[in-house]
Amino acid sequence: MLRTTFKLINTKHIFRHYIFRHYIFGISLSLISVAMIGPSAYADEKAIDLLNRMNQAVHKLNYSGTLAYLKGNSLSSLHIEHTVINGIESERVVRLNEEGNEVSRELKDFSFAAAQNIGPEMEKVYSFDLGRENRIANIPCRIITARPKDRERYLQKYCIDATTGMLLDYILVGKSHQPVEQFMFTSINIRVPENLPATELSFTDPKACSSTTCSDADVVDAKVIDTMGATAIVDQGVAAKAKTTIVAPRTVRPTRQILTADLHDGWVMEKLPVGYEISLAPAMNAGMNAAQEGTENLSKETKHYIISDGLSSLSVFVSPFTDEGDIGAVKINSGALNVVSQRKGNAIITVVGEVPENTLRNIFKNLRKK
């Protein structure tokens, strides 16, 4: 009987102890899960919010600065000026090394719809992470990483000034975890256009945002944000001597989305990587310069399809095959940009994009004539 009593008590105590421990384990696991998932989701929202603000800021702000541009193994320095006058954007980019050529263009009738916001569909193929604070051109900025969930696109890393939303550093990372393309401001002067309504672009107090997160309560309206401390004086003489090229006005016309995989002239895109959508660009001859007039007829017949997931994009050009336009099967790599061109049937398919070469090849492979 004594033994039975001991056994009974021991069993009951062990059972009760086990249940208690089970509860404690469950509670601990829940707390850990909440601790892991909660801040992560919060960070994602903040990262997306900052990216969306950046999309507006780079088009609505006046800024000028010098940036280092790394493309593959080639490093160059550029001066960029961006102004918005009466709602019309214009850009001037000057190469500061080598021959110092210059490209200017006016972005007429810019539609903000073209500056695509981060949507839920993008979150299926990227995870957006809010990283640590960094300092670029003597301006504190927050690192945002758009990490692809497959190998069909590059990893993109941004460093955004939380005060103005200005992009200060941008890196495209290839599969070997090495930057394939990067630009980084070494100095920048940011100004808010005078006629910009305060409600259109809100800025956050840099002091309040210097820590980990910025809340809505921190948002204050500011008309002028000047970061003159980081401004570099550009040698205007060098820029004036530079060969200037006027690029055709960049009229952003809406592209037409193609809902089905059926393209024009019997071409079919059999399979697209996850997250990509197809749209049709305007005719290619628009804005063609004199040097390209010889191929005007060919351009008229060339169809330009844009395949984009919102952050990464590539173009598919379908041109009729001609002897004069036959360049064989070629591939080009320049930093993040890859080009693959090859004949398929009676057409030349050229795929261009800032995506890995394998993605271009898969697109080429999946494009078939019915």
Added chain:
Amino acid sequence: MSNDELKSNIDEQPISLAEHLSSVLDDEAASFEQRRVLDELALGDKSSGSSISNSKIALSQKLSHFALIGESMRSTNPAIIAGPSFLAGIHEQIALEDEYHDVQVSSSTSANDVTMSQSGLQNSWLRPVGGFALVASFAAIAVMGLQNYQLNNQLTEQSKTIIAAQTPVKEAQTVEVAPSVDAVSIANIDNKNLDKAKTDAKSQEQEYRQANVHARSFLKRYVDSHVQYASRSTFVPSVRVIAYADY
């Protein structure tokens, strides 16, 4: 019954019965004596409330003591001598157990009700919270598992596509080999297909060549058009335009 009363009852038992009990336990009693002792013990179990039954209970307790003594003498481990207070403590602990309270619910006193409600209060927050915690844990694990599963599926699918694109060798093996062919033939066909596929892959790899100046200038307008309409990366297209100006 107090300990003194119990002791006096045991003393009143015939000595021979206690001795017989001891001899039964030591397996030294005859069958008649064994039957007698067992009958006495059985009577003690059946009857209750009288003085006779008390003596029988004392006999049964004597049996327990003898059994414990014998067990401790036979045991190689040192025996734990438990006093009456220890046993009383055990019984109190057993009485406090919920399960025993449940049995007494119908005839419980108000004190017992208070004890029950207190134990209920102790469990009232623990059970739902614990239950919620367990459910939340499983849900979290399930969500994370599902995400990993989906991601793995996507990656596997895409890696399969990439592998298929990069190594058409396996496709060739799968398509070409007939199931009725014997193993040697399969091996030969496999080798042939492998060689063919390798050659095809090599030739396909060689089909692409680095663009010359003519090809680059030809493709430049495609790049321009792509930068103009397709590049999504803020003002990077502007930078790219100048970078590709001498492309």
